[in-house]
Amino acid sequence: MDEKMTIGRLAAAAGVNVETVRFYQRSGLIDEPMRPHDGYRTYGDGDIRRIRFIKRAQLLGFTLDEISSLLRLEGSLACNGTRELAIRKLAMVESKLTDxxxxxxxxxxxxxxxxxxxxxxxxxxxxxxxxD
Incomplete structure (x- = not known):
């Protein structure tokens, strides 16, 4: 069952701070839930997975724009597009290693x-x- 949690609990569960969650929302990387009548937006396990995905991609050197592209490809049969992004990122990493x-x-x-x-x-x- 998808547990509902506040933004603070979401941030803690995903290993980020609340401002990071808000930044991802402003950037369009995660959706901002509607505010219910009691005033507290709630998040679920899918939001934790998405934030962890974003953080892992950042650790691999993907920019937020590239991560946005990857997220758009998520769940589709667009493995070739994802592969091309990874190949470009790998080439950039190899160039940085040479430098x-x-x-x-x-x-x-x-x-x-x-x-x-x-x-x-x-x-x-x-x-x-x-x-020199």
Missing amino acids: LHAMKTALEGMVAQCDSEERSEGCPIIQALID
């Missing part, structure tokens, strides 16, 4: 120059940043 590896190599070189006995008077890291 991070280049940064790591450059920083390792700068640190090694600092540790070198043959350095000049100034800081080799500062000098490398000025020269």
